[in-house]
Amino acid sequence: MGKGSRDDRLSALPDDILVNILDRLNVPEAARTSILARRWGQLCAKLSRLIISVQDFLPEGVLHTNVSVEELVRTNAAVVQATESILARRNPGEHTIRLLSTTFYLRDDAPLSIGRAVGHVMATHLVEVAKFTVRTGKDDIAEIDDDELITCARKFMVFFDACSNAFGGLTSLDLENLRFGESDISSILVSCKQLKHLHLYNCDCGEHSTLQVDHAHLSELCIVQCLLSHVKLSWLPQLTQLVFDGWIDYDDPLFIGHVPLLKAIWVQPECPTQSLASVFRQLRFVNLVNIPEGYDLTWTMFILEAAPLLKDLYITVWDHACSMEMDEEKRKKELYSEDKGVEWDEAAADFQHRSLVTLVICGFESEDCFVNYVRRVMTAAVNLEDVFLYSRLDCDNCKDEKKIRFPWTKRQRISLKKRITVGIESFAIIHSSKMVRDDHQAKILYPECSR
Numbered sequence: 001m002g003k004g005s006r007d008d009r010l011s012a013l014p015d016d017i018l019v020n021i022l023d024r025l026n027v028p029e030a031a032r033t034s035i036l037a038r039r040w041g042q043l044c045a046k047l048s049r050l051i052i053s054v055q056d057f058l059p060e061g062v063l064h065t066n067v068s069v070e071e072l073v074r075t076n077a078a079v080v081q082a083t084e085s086i087l088a089r090r091n092p093g094e095h096t097i098r099l100l101s102t103t104f105y106l107r108d109d110a111p112l113s114i115g116r117a118v119g120h121v122m123a124t125h126l127v128e129v130a131k132f133t134v135r136t137g138k139d140d141i142a143e144i145d146d147d148e149l150i151t152c153a154r155k156f157m158v159f160f161d162a163c164s165n166a167f168g169g170l171t172s173l174d175l176e177n178l179r180f181g182e183s184d185i186s187s188i189l190v191s192c193k194q195l196k197h198l199h200l201y202n203c204d205c206g207e208h209s210t211l212q213v214d215h216a217h218l219s220e221l222c223i224v225q226c227l228l229s230h231v232k233l234s235w236l237p238q239l240t241q242l243v244f245d246g247w248i249d250y251d252d253p254l255f256i257g258h259v260p261l262l263k264a265i266w267v268q269p270e271c272p273t274q275s276l277a278s279v280f281r282q283l284r285f286v287n288l289v290n291i292p293e294g295y296d297l298t299w300t301m302f303i304l305e306a307a308p309l310l311k312d313l314y315i316t317v318w319d320h321a322c323s324m325e326m327d328e329e330k331r332k333k334e335l336y337s338e339d340k341g342v343e344w345d346e347a348a349a350d351f352q353h354r355s356l357v358t359l360v361i362c363g364f365e366s367e368d369c370f371v372n373y374v375r376r377v378m379t380a381a382v383n384l385e386d387v388f389l390y391s392r393l394d395c396d397n398c399k400d401e402k403k404i405r406f407p408w409t410k411r412q413r414i415s416l417k418k419r420i421t422v423g424i425e426s427f428a429i430i431h432s433s434k435m436v437r438d439d440h441q442a443k444i445l446y447p448e449c450s451r
Helices: 015-022 027-035 038-046 069-088 110-124 146-162 164-169 184-191 274-280 298-306 328-333 368-380 410-421 438-443
Strands: 049-053 097-105 127-135 172-179 197-204 209-214 220-224 228-235 241-245 254-258 264-266 285-291 312-317 358-362 386-390 429-433
Touching: 015 038, 027 049, 027 069, 049 069, 069 097, 069 110, 097 110, 110 127, 110 146, 110 164, 127 164, 146 164, 146 172, 146 184, 164 184, 184 209, 220 228, 285 298, 298 312, 298 368, 312 438, 358 368, 368 386, 368 410, 410 429
Parallel strands: 049 097, 097 127, 127 172, 172 197, 197 220, 209 228, 220 241, 228 254, 241 264, 285 312, 312 358, 358 386, 386 429
Antiparallel strands: none
């Protein structure tokens, strides 16, 4: 600010640049700028990204999973006030809303107030992406009994029935801890015609129930810790990514019908069965992440057998120390597996796979188990073109990582290539490097839906 000047350089910037700056703040921070001058108050009405979350109104250090009842009520009221206030400032049809996301607790009349405000703005503005994240205030499934699940689901359905305009324009819905009636989820999918992303955490229609999903636009479906015996993906022409984590021990838990675009499925390793094989028949790309170090990779050959159209197989082997559960009692309680691999029928080891062209392994070591696995894939995949072997991925939070055997030098790379190719016929080119190629890094998907 120059001497004697009444305006600072920031205020001298054009409106579109200032709005771009405000779009990078959360709603409470952006709203505070309105006290600077009348112009700043007008800018808040032009924001294109509106992310209003209970977490932003909680005291510092308090998470949504351990909030008290008093704080829950207060923060919910703050979300209602912020939603109504910031949406009421906007002139109908004047500025496109690129993202409208609200996260709130399923309590009292707060959801109804938020739903009606969002529904009104959808009727008067162009909203490209609209998201509801509905919390119950509890994160530990063990602390929630059946009656609470049913009660929460009934509250949600009252909210849903009263705010049809808002749900009709939703593109993303994140729900937790709800036990619906038999036809409730189907009704939600029918009403949410624009829905592209659906995340269900500890949601079902009763223990051992079946979830059938039909939707014209749904592209991402995440089902985590839901007490479902079966999931039927009957008709999902736009589905590209599926996460199914924590199913009950049933044969053939997942049925895949018309899902022509499905390219990513996240599952937990388990003993392969013929019924599970049906899930993989149309897969073109498979990415196996966070396989513990020291575990046998031979079981992954089952995926090659079950996915005859598979073109790219990515595997990440990594003891991610900063996120691993090390407490032995907790590991037993949460049923962590201590097995070093999964059985695989060696009698089928002579099969040929004609579609696989790329094998990528992150966390490769020059140990016999890795070398033998690569040899096995190269022998089976008769049209394999490239094998990329990378060192362990870097993590700033993992400390005291052990040294790994990796072909760092040219001489070591030549020696490794000889060990892999001796006695087998393959035209595949072997690449080894510490740095992961950008296009490979982009495909190493870590399932964000899981909690």
